[in-house]
Amino acid sequence: MNRVHSILMFGVAMALSTAAMAQDKTVKVGNLSDQSGLYADLGGPGSTLAAQMAVEDSGLVAKGWKIDVIAGDHQNKPDVGTNIARQWLDVDKVDVIVDVPSSGVALAVNTVVKEKNAVFLNSGAAASDLTNSQCSPNTVHWTYDTYLLANGTGKAVVKAGGDSWFFLTADYAFGAALERDTTAVINANGGKVLGAVRHPLNTSDFSSFLLQAQSSKAKVIGLANAGGDTTNAIKQAAEFGIVSGGQKLAALLLFITDVHSLGLNIAQGLTFTETFYWDMNDQTRAFSKRFSERMKNKAPPSMVHAGVYASLIHYFKALEALGGNPHDGAKVVAKMKEMPTDDPLFGKGVIRADGRKIHPGYLFEVKKPSESKGPWDYYKLIATIPAEEAFTPLSQSTCSLVKK
Amino acid sequence: MTSTAGHPDAGLQRRTISDEIAVFIVMAIALVIVPLTGLYPYFVMQALCFALFACAFNLFLGYSGLLSFGHAMFLGTAGYICAHAAKVWGFPPELAILTGTAASAVLGLLAGLVAIRRQGIYFAMITLGLAQLMYFFYLQAKFTHGEDGIQGIPQGFLFGFLDLSKSTTLYYVVVAVFLLAFLLIWRIINSPFGEVLKSIRENEQRAISLGYKVDRYKLMAFVLSATLAGLAGALKVIVAQNASLTDVHWSMSGEVVLMVLLGGLGTVYGPVVGAFLVIAMQQYLAGAGQWVVVIQGVIFVVCVLTFRRGIVGEIAHLFKRSL
Numbered sequence: 001m002n003r004v005h006s007i008l009m010f011g012v013a014m015a016l017s018t019a020a021m022a023q024d025k026t027v028k029v030g031n032l033s034d035q036s037g038l039y040a041d042l043g044g045p046g047s048t049l050a051a052q053m054a055v056e057d058s059g060l061v062a063k064g065w066k067i068d069v070i071a072g073d074h075q076n077k078p079d080v081g082t083n084i085a086r087q088w089l090d091v092d093k094v095d096v097i098v099d100v101p102s103s104g105v106a107l108a109v110n111t112v113v114k115e116k117n118a119v120f121l122n123s124g125a126a127a128s129d130l131t132n133s134q135c136s137p138n139t140v141h142w143t144y145d146t147y148l149l150a151n152g153t154g155k156a157v158v159k160a161g162g163d164s165w166f167f168l169t170a171d172y173a174f175g176a177a178l179e180r181d182t183t184a185v186i187n188a189n190g191g192k193v194l195g196a197v198r199h200p201l202n203t204s205d206f207s208s209f210l211l212q213a214q215s216s217k218a219k220v221i222g223l224a225n226a227g228g229d230t231t232n233a234i235k236q237a238a239e240f241g242i243v244s245g246g247q248k249l250a251a252l253l254l255f256i257t258d259v260h261s262l263g264l265n266i267a268q269g270l271t272f273t274e275t276f277y278w279d280m281n282d283q284t285r286a287f288s289k290r291f292s293e294r295m296k297n298k299a300p301p302s303m304v305h306a307g308v309y310a311s312l313i314h315y316f317k318a319l320e321a322l323g324g325n326p327h328d329g330a331k332v333v334a335k336m337k338e339m340p341t342d343d344p345l346f347g348k349g350v351i352r353a354d355g356r357k358i359h360p361g362y363l364f365e366v367k368k369p370s371e372s373k374g375p376w377d378y379y380k381l382i383a384t385i386p387a388e389e390a391f392t393p394l395s396q397s398t399c400s401l402v403k404k
Numbered sequence: 405m406t407s408t409a410g411h412p413d414a415g416l417q418r419r420t421i422s423d424e425i426a427v428f429i430v431m432a433i434a435l436v437i438v439p440l441t442g443l444y445p446y447f448v449m450q451a452l453c454f455a456l457f458a459c460a461f462n463l464f465l466g467y468s469g470l471l472s473f474g475h476a477m478f479l480g481t482a483g484y485i486c487a488h489a490a491k492v493w494g495f496p497p498e499l500a501i502l503t504g505t506a507a508s509a510v511l512g513l514l515a516g517l518v519a520i521r522r523q524g525i526y527f528a529m530i531t532l533g534l535a536q537l538m539y540f541f542y543l544q545a546k547f548t549h550g551e552d553g554i555q556g557i558p559q560g561f562l563f564g565f566l567d568l569s570k571s572t573t574l575y576y577v578v579v580a581v582f583l584l585a586f587l588l589i590w591r592i593i594n595s596p597f598g599e600v601l602k603s604i605r606e607n608e609q610r611a612i613s614l615g616y617k618v619d620r621y622k623l624m625a626f627v628l629s630a631t632l633a634g635l636a637g638a639l640k641v642i643v644a645q646n647a648s649l650t651d652v653h654w655s656m657s658g659e660v661v662l663m664v665l666l667g668g669l670g671t672v673y674g675p676v677v678g679a680f681l682v683i684a685m686q687q688y689l690a691g692a693g694q695w696v697v698v699i700q701g702v703i704f705v706v707c708v709l710t711f712r713r714g715i716v717g718e719i720a721h722l723f724k725r726s727l
Contacts, residue, residue, distance in 0.1 A: 079650050171543075
């Protein structure tokens with residue numbers, strides 16, 4: 001009797017333990033972003049909302065998964081970012097970190113995530129190093145990168161006759177990468193770079209930098225910065241009469257939230273590259289409607305928000321295919337690379353071995369005030385950059401994960 | 405009873421060394437058993453680095469009475485040099501930390517030679533000015549990588565066999581360094597040199613009339629403080645694996661003042677308590693983003709208005725002991 005009892009107990013224990021293993025379906029998503037600074041509009045709380053919408057739309061909760069979304073503010077400081085990431089991965093058992101604008105922070109988080117074998121779905125950062133020299137088996141770089149921006153905007157501007165450039169560059173990893181990639185494109189297309197000036201991140205007074213750019217007599221002033229820095233530079237360039245003086249501004253990275261804060265009067269005519277615009281097709285409009293209804297300021301999603309949503313949708317698909325156990329980051333990312341992507345915002349695509357998500361890029365021009373039909377109707381599409389040309393070719397990749 | 409009117413220590417009994425030793429043993433035991441309690445060791449390591457920084461700062465402010473508003477330059481300089489030595493020059497961790505600390509000692513000597521000639525607000529402004537100078541130097545210098553900072557610093561093997569990438573090993577190394585440095589500071593405070601410093605703090609004119617070369621004593625204290633702050637900075641870099649502008653920013657110089665005042669100025673254990681409180685606030689209120697700074701400000705005001713001796717200072721005063 002006693003023996004039967006113990007065998008029964010053993011059986012029950014086994015059944016329970018295997019059930020527990022198969023049912024490890026708890027996932028924690030951490031949105032590590034700039035929640036209050038110059039990139040808060042393009043990422044920040046909107047990215048948390050996008051992550052929550054991805055959780056709801058994935059349908060995994062109904063299938064017995066438990067998914068939490070938490071948010072943190074990295075204040076655009078690499079040390080703050082790594083501290084939060086480390087604490088999330090060590091103590092709070094976060095499985096996947098999303099967004100992370102500001103390339104310096106993104107590269108720092110990239111290292112921590114690789115060390116702790118979690119998943120890093122970057123949407124907000126631009127540095128193409130994330131999938132080149134510093135690529136990681138735990139990282140997917142979703143939305144855009146400096147190569148795309150340089151190729152899209154740089155090429156278009158040089159072809160339109162803007163063959164001499166002067167750069168205003170944000171003095172950190174992103175600015176340096178963007179300037180480097182754009183310079184390569186300009187040189188390859190027969191243009192030349194006359195000079196560059198570095199400004200600190202989050203600058204409010206661009207006057208001395210703009211005067212240097214003005215006196216360089218370059219045809220194009222390339223703004224290798226982002227967010228609040230770009231809008232400040234554009235506004236102040238307008239005050240200095242730089243555009244009316246015959247020089248052209250090329251905002252290499254512009255988000256819809258930037259255009260909104262500039263206003264069409266100042267922003268009209270700017271050309272730039274993005275990979276998502278809310279008013280592209282029925283699916284993007286439907287998503288954007290749901291998104292802006294839940295946003296505090298009723299703004300439509302930026303391409304960074306769209307990237308957070310789409311990357312998480314694909315991540316959840318990979319988890320479902322794996323059937324559970326989301327804590328082995330490299331394994332989940334390998335599964336994500338194996339499966340072709342398909343989501344309502346970016347369409348069909350793939351994730352390459354180096355972690356680069358491949359989809360088309362779009363060259364947009366900001367509408368004139370007279371052309372805009374309603375709120376947030378800002379862009380017109382000038383050209384589409386096909387997916388296979390949008391990002392660094394694998395043959396040029398310096399990523400160690402790429403087999404040559 | 406020593407009567408040192410006008411200073412928070414006034415009315416204290418004679419320094420009772422046995423109390424301080426007892427508290428030291430309690431602190432050492434508490435630190436040793438931390439990994440068993442489930443407390444996040446990375447947090448404790450960070451707090452210890454800042455505690456050492458605050459103790460170094462307290463050594464100067466608390467015992468010589470001069471407020472330096474530029475101590476971040478020592479923390480950050482040692483951090484950057486240590487990071488560069490470990491990552492680019494491939495130094496082992498013990499050499500990298502020593503190199504960083506030595507850099508801060510030299511910087512401390514140079515800054516001290518300039519600043520020590522003035523007192524009060526002028527001294528604070530000169531140190532702040534020098535620290536800002538260093539900040540912009542590090543912002544522009546190539547090897548610091550500007551806003552990105554130096555990242556992915558290898559932790560390596562201490563003395564060739566202690567693997568610092570293992571968090572428990574790293575933890576005990578940090579605890580050991582902290583306790584040794586703490587004992588050193590305690591020794592300095594209780595040495596004849598420390599007594600002279602205190603006499604200068606209480607009445608500089610009288611110290612001069614007694615034949616002490618007060619400028620030399622102050623310079624020595626400043627260099628010691630800078631060196632120990634550098635040790636904290638170098639250690640922090642090995643723990644956090646990154647060196648960034650945050651460590652040289654002027655707000656770091658302010659933060660250490662907050663830590664010391666909150667814990668208890670001129671007490672031995674005050675800076676440790678203050679550092680743990682401030683770092684815990686930053687860690688656990690991180691979700692509140694930049695509100696942390698506002699909360700810190702409010703706490704600072706409350707501290708100054710209601711318990712001016714700081715937490716440890718008030719406790720010591722209550723029990724008429726020195727801690």
